[in-house]
Amino acid sequence: MAQRTVFSSNVKVGNWNEELLRQEESKKAYQDKRESGMLATQKIDFLKQNMFGPVNLSMTTDGRLHFGDVVMLVNMGGENRECSAVSINAGVNNLIRIPSPGIQSPCGVSAGRGILPCRRTAFIITSVDGSPEGSTLLYEQSFALTTTSGFARGLYLTSDIKSFGKCAQISRLQEVTLVDEGSFPSWWKIVHFDPQERLEYEGQPVLADVKVVIIHCKTNQALAVMGDHIRWTTYGKEYEVTAHTFLDSHKVEEDKNHWILCNPDPAGAGLVPLDHPESEGDNKEPTQGKTDGIHSITARMAHRRGFSSTVKVGNWNEELLREEEAKKAYLDKRERGELFAQKIDFLKQNMLGPVNLSMTTDGRLHFGDVVMLVNMGGENRECSAVSINADVNNLIRIPSPGIQSPCGVSAGRGILPCRRTAFIITSVDGSPEGSTLLYEQSFALTTTSGFARGLYLTSDIKSFQKCAQISRLQEVTLVDEGSFLSWWKIVHFDPQERLEYEGQPVLADVKVVIIHCKTNQALAVIGDHILRTTYGKEYEVTAHTFLDSHKVEEDKNHWILCNPDPAGAGLVPLDHPESEGDNKEPTQGNTDGI
Known part of the structure; x- marks a missing residue:
């Protein structure tokens, strides 16, 4: 076996006959698709060859635009945007061959x-109101823009109100597409680019090769090109076109x-050159002939003084009415005290109202005593x-002003006796x-009556949805009905003396420890x-026993x-002297201060 030679690389092994037949079938299918022009590269070449076919734009002799004119829609560019023309963005999925290629x-x-004139960039100004072909297009007059017939099929430039499933691909603004049937969504109108002169130009002939704004009749949005949004098309990187007024x-x-x-230029030399001279009366008499080129308009408008900021444009009357309604609603809410700031002031005024704590004469706590819980x-x-950590969401005014449950609690650093x-x-x-x-002995802790509503301090076993906001420990809240959940008891702070x-x-x-029963x-x-x-930054209050290494709270x-101090001087001062037998003889009087 050591002298036996391995087989040659041309020896057929495995399912060689099946693989050979599969290769022949694939080769035959490829040749059939190539002969019928169905390869992807052939489709792209065929599509580009037809879409880039030259188109003769309509010649204008009076400088005006007419119904039936074949024109290009050119934007002169701006920040992050070059000069561009509205173009048909057809891919191989839009290509059909039956009954005829298109x-x-x-x-x-x-x-x-x-921006060369071709089937991609050529559009026909089409009448939608019965105006005869060849008649002059006027400012504010409705019209349609259609592609050329033949391969481009005479499709209508259309837009409609955007929705979740129907909007521009990148910007998500109002989409602009081409459809085969004309309707109201395919109606457009031209207005003067300067809002100050729109009223003067309304009903006047539209000049060719001058700067205008094209408005969609149904949605009142202007045709726009988005320089920041680049689309990868069959024809290269191009800008997105939408219907949105910027x-x-x-x-x-x-x-x-x-x-x-x-x-085209009247002399027949093609498009108007970019350095076409301006006319002295350009944009002053809209009935004069075409006197402005593409770049000349931009240069002229750069030196033209804009209108004052006090001039009312757009839907100014509607905006004025909206402002008056908003002001009236604000005044009404202020009179009723329903402004957010008024609610906060009202809440603080009532929650921070002073409360008289119960006076003790024997140094002991009694049922019915009004006390403060101080750490x-x-x-x-x-x-x-x-x-009480009540906010404006807990505030109610009917049947009487107060707070509603459930209401949170916190530990405020202000220890003055008040409703809180x-x-x-x-x-x-x-x-x-x-x-x-x-x-x-079991007892309950309730808030004062009146504005504080006499709510019960309550807690319960923590759960996934019912726990403290930050620490996720057992929550402590205030509710309006007492139950076993609102029972507490007091034990001595020293575990060794609790039994005594x-x-x-x-x-x-x-000093004591308050236990939830x-x-x-x-x-x-x-x-x-x-x-x-x-009321500011405060500490979180929970029901949880924190033990040290000696298992002491x-x-x-x-x-x-x-x-209050028995002498009637208010709360016991923080430097109140301790009794020598404090916390040693539980039957003695009150001898410990805060």
């Missing part, structure tokens, strides 16, 4: 940078909407109080009002999570239920 609709249009700061159409309808702060956290920070210790086990609150303090009276102004989570303030509220869970 293009089929719908067919797109683009702005090609080649206005500058003076509400005048930009150069994207300026067009020149080109005719003395810690790392990255200042002293703060649990506050005042809570009432409410019995849930039938204890009479005025009786002493005990450690481990169980069932003893709770002292006012001493259902979830056994402690009320907490998180200094790392800042909420942007109507951190200062995030420590709260002081504040009452």
Whole structure:
């Protein structure tokens, strides 16, 4: 076997007969398509040969445009845009050979940078109002633009109101296409490029080779070329053509909407040369002959002083009425106090209204007491109080002004007693009002009545959709109906002394931990999570027990239920001296300040 030679490369192996037949069939199919001219390259060559076929533009002797004239629509270019002409953007998919070679609709249009007259760029001015062929085209008169007959099929330049599935390919503006049947969407009209002179030129003959604006009759949008949007066509890179009015700061159409309808020179030398001299009376008497070339118009208008910004153009009357209606609506809302700023002022005025906290004479907390829940702060956290986080969305005025549930809570750094920070210790086990609150005894915390509506401080087991806004921990909110979810209890802040303090009276102004009865989570303030509220930047309040390494609640869970000083001097001052036996003998009086 070592001396045995391998087979030659011309030895046939595998399904060689089947592969040979397949190659012959492919070769025969290719030759048949080539003979019938159906190859893609042949189609492209055939399409270009016919589309670039020369066309004779109509000769003008009086300088005017007439129905039946064959013209080119040329835009002189501008920023990021060269001189271009509206062209038929037909691809091989638009090519048909039966019953005769030509293009089929719908067919797109683009702005090609080649401005030689050919089937791609030639359009016929067609009457839509019964005007005879050869009559003069007037400003503001409706007409249609059709391609030449024969290979170009005499298609109508058409546009319509844009929709989600019918708009320009790149800019998504109003689409311009070619269709085989003329209708109202294929009607156009010509207006003077200067809005100040449009009224004067209305009904006057349109001159050839002068700058104009072509308006779509149905949508009132101007024909435009988009220099920033390049389309890859069979004929190269070309600009997108749309129907959209581009206005500058003076509400005048930009150069994207300026067009020149080109005719040959009267001397028969082809198109009007770019350096064609200007006439002294050009654009002064619209009935004079053609006296302006493509570039001469641009040069003349560059030195022409524009109209004043106080001149009313466009739909000025409609805009004036709209402004008056908007002003009237604003005044009506202001009188009713429904402006956003008025709502915020009204909300703050009521929420920050002062509230008298309950006076304690025995140093203990009682059912019915009005207190504040204050956290003395810690790392990255200042002293703060649990506050109602109501915004304009919670504000209601019927049947009486107030806030509605559900409403959030936060920890505000302002610890003055007001409707935002005042809570009432409410019995849930039938204890009479005025009786002493005990450690481990269930109770509820409600807001004050009136504007604050007496809402219950509530929490529940967190879920995917119901959790704190930033920390995603257990949410704490205010609701209008009390239930087991709104039950809380107070325990001593030192776990080693909780058993000793169980069932003893709770002292006012001493450090405690507030536990949610259902979830056994402690009320907490998180200094790392800042909420942007109507009242400023505030801390987030949640129900979550934060334990340190000794399994003791951190200062995030420590709260002081504040009452006024017994002497009547307001809240207990922050430097209130501690009693030597504070938190040692639970039966003693109130001896601890904030």
